[in-house]
Amino acid sequence: MMAYYRGxxxxxxxxxxxxxxxxxxxxxxxxxxxxxxxxxxxxxxxxVVRQIDVPAFRLMRREVTNLxxxxxxxxxxxxxxxxxxxxxxxxxxxxxxxxxxxxxHPQGPESRLHGLGLHPVVQVSAIDAEAFCKHHGLRLPSExxxxxxxxxxxxxxxxxxxxxxxxxxxxxxxxxxxxxxAPSKADGFERTAPVGSFPKGRxxxxxxxxxxxxxxxxxxxxxxxxxxRSIRGGGWGNNPYCLRAAxxxxxxxxxxxxxxxxxxxxxxP
Numbered sequence: 001m002m003a004y005y006r007g008x009x010x011x012x013x014x015x016x017x018x019x020x021x022x023x024x025x026x027x028x029x030x031x032x033x034x035x036x037x038x039x040x041x042x043x044x045x046x047x048v049v050r051q052i053d054v055p056a057f058r059l060m061r062r063e064v065t066n067l068x069x070x071x072x073x074x075x076x077x078x079x080x081x082x083x084x085x086x087x088x089x090x091x092x093x094x095x096x097x098x099x100x101x102x103x104x105h106p107q108g109p110e111s112r113l114h115g116l117g118l119h120p121v122v123q124v125s126a127i128d129a130e131a132f133c134k135h136h137g138l139r140l141p142s143e144x145x146x147x148x149x150x151x152x153x154x155x156x157x158x159x160x161x162x163x164x165x166x167x168x169x170x171x172x173x174x175x176x177x178x179x180x181x182a183p184s185k186a187d188g189f190e191r192t193a194p195v196g197s198f199p200k201g202r203x204x205x206x207x208x209x210x211x212x213x214x215x216x217x218x219x220x221x222x223x224x225x226x227x228x229r230s231i232r233g234g235g236w237g238n239n240p241y242c243l244r245a246a247x248x249x250x251x252x253x254x255x256x257x258x259x260x261x262x263x264x265x266x267x268x269p
Contacts, residue, residue, distance in 0.1 A: 026068070026136060028058040028266060031205055036148035037155025040246035046223050047246045054148045059141055060263035062195035062208045063120035063216065064132060066113050069103060072132050081125040082256035088123040089257040091237050093182070103128075106191075106258045118194040120209070120261035126217040126229045126253035129262035141265035143220035143248065146232050150211065150245040152204025157244055159203035159210045164240050172201035173212030176237040183237045191236050191258070211243050212236065214261035222250025235259035 039049035088101030100109035170187035222228040228250035
């Protein structure tokens with residue numbers, strides 16, 4: 001049975017059409033210690049404006065891809081919480097639970113990962129993300145680390161600067177329509193995009209896709225909501241208000257969604 005299980009995963013890796021060497025490199029960037037500017041005076045009430053000192057740490061340059069996650073599953077035999085639960089959350093015009101949606105089938109049983117090897121993995125819970133990171137000797141970033149990495153030492157509103165116009169949007173990130181909230185093909189991708197596809201949206205520390213593509217799990221509890229975990233960065237269906245680096249949302253750590261992925265962090269030696 002185990003040989004068959006591993007064989008099926010090897011077949012999946014072949015279908016993804018990307019080199020294994022690309023997936024094996026998690027490409028962590030050293031983020032120097034510094035004073036982080038957090039929050040947004042024009043944002044939600046939970047986006048409290050403050051400054052904190054952030055110790056140096058490491059963060060993946062890009063979001064974890066389908067191929068990287070497939071290799072993790074092949075190596076460990078890991079089963080995600082979404083697979084165990086039997087359904088994942090899919091965005092159409094609102095969120096809905098879809099039976100059979102999981103990381104292999106992001107929008108349901110009929111969807112596939114063909115050609116999506118370098119796209120970010122979705123339909124993974126915070127628990128799944130932590131398991132992947134731990135397997136590589138890493139962890140999820142805290143909210144403070146994530147926001148500092150996205151905004152840089154100047155505390156930019158977006159990773160690329162303080163402004164975002166309708167004309168800029170399809171050039172700097174994979175996001176939704178200008179008004180909330182629907183996927184858009186204006187940037188070339190209706191849902192997820194290959195990681196690193198928008199270099200004009202790169203953060204001051206050289207990180208890709210900190211805003212847009214997929215939301216990212218953090219290790220932090222969402223304020224005022226016990227049992228919920230903070231996600232950051234907005235995704236392929238979000239409008240500019242949700243694409244601010246200070247914006248935050250909370251989800252139960254056991255669920256998966258087709259607009260939420262992750263990247264790993266680590267401590268410096």
